[in-house]
Amino acid sequence: MSISRRTVVASGLAATGAVTLAACASEPEPAETTPPSATVDEAPEELSGEILLGSTAEVMVGSGTKFMVDESLTILVTQPREGVFRAFSAKCTHAGCIVNGIRDDEIACGCHGARFSPDTGEPVAGPANSPLGKIQLEVRGSDLYALI
Ligand code: FES
Numbered sequence: 001m002s003i004s005r006r007t008v009v010a011s012g013l014a015a016t017g018a019v020t021l022a023a024c025a026s027e028p029e030p031a032e033t034t035p036p037s038a039t040v041d042e043a044p045e046e047l048s049g050e051i052l053l054g055s056t057a058e059v060m061v062g063s064g065t066k067f068m069v070d071e072s073l074t075i076l077v078t079q080p081r082e083g084v085f086r087a088f089s090a091k092c093t094h095a096g097c098i099v100n101g102i103r104d105d106e107i108a109c110g111c112h113g114a115r116f117s118p119d120t121g122e123p124v125a126g127p128a129n130s131p132l133g134k135i136q137l138e139v140r141g142s143d144l145y146a147l148i
Helices: none
Strands: 007-009 020-022 050-055 064-070 073-081 084-089 101-103 106-108 123-125 136-140 143-147
Touching: 050 064, 050 073, 064 101, 064 143, 084 136, 084 143
Parallel strands: 007 050
Antiparallel strands: 007 020, 050 143, 064 073, 073 084, 101 106, 136 143
């Protein structure tokens, strides 16, 4: 089943892994947005469009929350400073583990100890040499949308 060019609602996927399609998405003005960047390479082509990940209330300042979009894509949303949200592929660029989340103000991968900046996704320690894949994010009201 192809779901390209549709809005994908991923709310609650961290627990279920399910994807629900929304026929129409309202288009409110975006708020704080991740700077334009290349989308993550591993995002499956059939998963394109807008993905409603969840609410800003799920991502505390200085923390990060993972949203499982499907079996091949988990997105980590961080809030490094109040009102500033970033989104990255949660797949570690060292050997592909899913990062654990934020630990001591850094994105931590538990497999071999890599650490990444929660603001830029750049590696700051450990064996990873490449940044986490950036994902364009829009905040609309209290909703977090990934654009892939
Ligand atoms: S897979 Fe993340 S540090 Fe090795």
